[in-house]
Amino acid sequence: MTIRRVCVVGGGTMGSGIAHVFAQRGLEAVLVESSSALADKALASIVRNMDRQAAKGTLSAADKEAALKRLSVVTSIEKAAGFSFAVEAVPENLELKKKIFCELEIHAAAGAILATNTSSLSVTEIASAVKDPSRAVGMHFMNPVPVMALVEIIRGLQTSDETHRTVCELAVRLGKTPASARDFPGFVSNRVLMPMLNEAIECLREGVSSREDIDTIMRLGMAHPMGPLQLADYIGLDVCLAIMEVLHQGFGDSKYRPSPLLRQMVRAGRLGVKSGRGFYDYPKK
Numbered sequence: 001m002t003i004r005r006v007c008v009v010g011g012g013t014m015g016s017g018i019a020h021v022f023a024q025r026g027l028e029a030v031l032v033e034s035s036s037a038l039a040d041k042a043l044a045s046i047v048r049n050m051d052r053q054a055a056k057g058t059l060s061a062a063d064k065e066a067a068l069k070r071l072s073v074v075t076s077i078e079k080a081a082g083f084s085f086a087v088e089a090v091p092e093n094l095e096l097k098k099k100i101f102c103e104l105e106i107h108a109a110a111g112a113i114l115a116t117n118t119s120s121l122s123v124t125e126i127a128s129a130v131k132d133p134s135r136a137v138g139m140h141f142m143n144p145v146p147v148m149a150l151v152e153i154i155r156g157l158q159t160s161d162e163t164h165r166t167v168c169e170l171a172v173r174l175g176k177t178p179a180s181a182r183d184f185p186g187f188v189s190n191r192v193l194m195p196m197l198n199e200a201i202e203c204l205r206e207g208v209s210s211r212e213d214i215d216t217i218m219r220l221g222m223a224h225p226m227g228p229l230q231l232a233d234y235i236g237l238d239v240c241l242a243i244m245e246v247l248h249q250g251f252g253d254s255k256y257r258p259s260p261l262l263r264q265m266v267r268a269g270r271l272g273v274k275s276g277r278g279f280y281d282y283p284k285k
Contacts, residue, residue, distance in 0.1 A: 002084075003027065003084050003085045003113075003166070003170060004027060004028060004084065005027070005028045005030070005082060005083045005084055005085075005109075006022050006027050006028070006029050006030070006083055006084070006085045006086065006087070007029075007030050007032060007077065007080040007083040007085070007086040007087075007104065007108075008022065008029060008030070008031045008032065008086070008087055008088075008089060009032045009077065009086065009087070009088040009089065009090060009100050009104070010032070010033070010088060010089035010090040010091075011031050011032070011033040011038055011039060011041070011042025011043075011045075011073065012042075012089065012091075013045075013143060013144075014089040014117055014141060014143060014145060015031065015042070015089035015090075015117075016031065016042045016045045016046050016049075017049070017141070017143065017144055017145025017146055018087060018089055018117065018141055018145050019031040019042075019046065019071060020046045020049055020050065020067075020071075020145065020146055021145055021146055021174050021175075021176075022174065023046075023067040023068070023070045023071040024050075024059070024063070024067045024146070025173060025174045025175060026070070027070065028070050029070060029071050029072075030071075030072050030073075030074060030079075030080035030083065031043075031071065031072070031073045031074070032073075032074055032075070032076065032077050032079075032080055033073060033074075033075060034075065035075060036075060039073040039074070039075055040073075042073055043071075043073045046068075046071065047068070049144075049146060050064045050067065050068070051064075053146065077100075077103045077104060077106075077107050078107055080107065081107040081108075082107075082108075082109050083107075083108060083109060083112060084108075084109050084111070084112050084113070085112060085113050085115070085170065086104045086108060086112065086113075086114050086115065087114075087115040087116070087117055087139055088100045088101065088104070088114075088115070088116055088117060089117040089141075092118060092119065092120065092121060092239070092242055092243075094121050094122075094125065094126065097116055097118065097121065097126045098125075098126055098128070098129035099129070101114055101116070101126060101127070101129045101130050101136070102129050102130065104130075105130045105131065105132075111135070112135065113135050113136075113137065113163055113166060113167065114127075114130060114135060114136045114137075115136070115137050115138065115139035115167060116136070116137075116138050116139070117138075117139060117140060117141055118138060118140065119140055119186075119187075119189070119190055119239075119243060120185060120186045120187070120190050120242070120243045120246040120247070121246065122156075122183060122185075122250075123136070123137065123138040123154045123155070123156040123159070123183045124156040124157040124158070124183050126156075127156045127157075127158065127159070133156060133157075133158040133159070134158050134159060134160040134163060135160065135163050136156055136158075136159060136163070137153065137154065137155065137156065137159050137163050137164060137167050138152070138153065138154025138155075138156065138181075138183070138187070139151060139152075139153060139154075139167055139171070140152035140153075140154060140187065140189065141176075142189075143235075149175075149176055149177050150176065150177055150179060150189075151171040151174075151176040151177070151178050151179075152178075152179055152180075152181055152187055152188065152189050153167055153168055153171065153178045153179065153180045153181070154180075154181050154182070154183055154187050155180065155181075155182060155183060156183050157183060164180070168180070184250070185246050185247050185249075185250030185251060186243060186246065186247050186250075190243050190247075191247065194240060194243045194244055194247060195244075195247070195255065195256060196228060197228045197229075197231065197232045197235075197240055198240070198244055198256075198258060198259050198262065200214050200215075200218070200227075200228035200229055200232070201228075201229070201232065201259040201261050201262050202259045202261070204229065204261065204279070205259055205260065205261035211229050211279050211280070214227065214228065214229055215227020215228065215229050215230055229279040229280070230279070230280060232272065232278070232279065233272030233273055233278035233279055233280055233282070234272060234273050235272070236271050236272050236273075236274055237262060237265050237266050237270065237271045237272050237278055238266050238271050240262060241258055241262050241263060241266050244256060244257075244258040244262070245258060265278065265279075
């Protein structure tokens with residue numbers, strides 16, 4: 001299958017980044033948001049990020065203009081009809097993602113592939129919402145999408161070999177490196193990453209060390225670019241908690257139990273960068 005027109009549902013940080021990369025790499029990209037205000041916000045975010053690339057010399061002015069001409073933002077999936085590939089990047093809510101998949105199936109071209117950008121939910125269960133789950137797959141981009149090279153490709157129980165191969169080829173076409181995983185809670189990326197962040201939070205809760213020293217030890221001792229507590233703030237503590245709960249419920253193993261401090265931080269509204277305060281403070285610019 002030759003993919004030329006793609007649909008991205010959800011214009012938040014991940015969705016706008018995915019649409020940005022599709023358009024920049026020569027595909028006609030239609031980004032779907034739920035309102036005109038959110039659509040305008042998503043488009044403005046993409047333009048800002050392209051301007052940033054242009055300022056760094058990684059995107060020419062001509063390529064930026066060409067990419068923006070290939071990009072459109074609409075307020076319903078129906079307005080994006082006829083796409084041969086779609087990826088949803090809506091919040092991590094299983095029923096919402098299944099609903100989006102059903103609607104995508106109605107408006108897709110024949111033989112279209114449907115992908116979910118979920119970071120931890122079951123691709124198999126999301127795919128169960130459509131008539132042909134063999135054409136459904138997980139395509140987990142890393143944040144920030146225009147910068148990060150990895151795309152985790154997750155095969156649901158019924159994902160076909162052809163679908164898997166096509167999506168891996170698409171990732172390469174986007175300048176990304178695809179790496180495959182089977183459909184287990186958290187896949188590989190978050191099954192490994194989130195327990196590490198959770199354990200760092202437990203170290204802080206137990207008074208093993210200070211937040212600064214925990215982060216310094218992991219940055220300098222393990223050559224991580226960012227300490228685990230700071231990284232959790234950037235991901236969003238609510239997101240970290242949600243993924244830990246998926247792991248805990250999915251495996252039924254106490255080693256995935258979310259730290260009580262993580263739960264407490266989320267209840268307090270200290271979600272990290274997005275709220276202005278998490279383990280560290282983030283003054284509004």
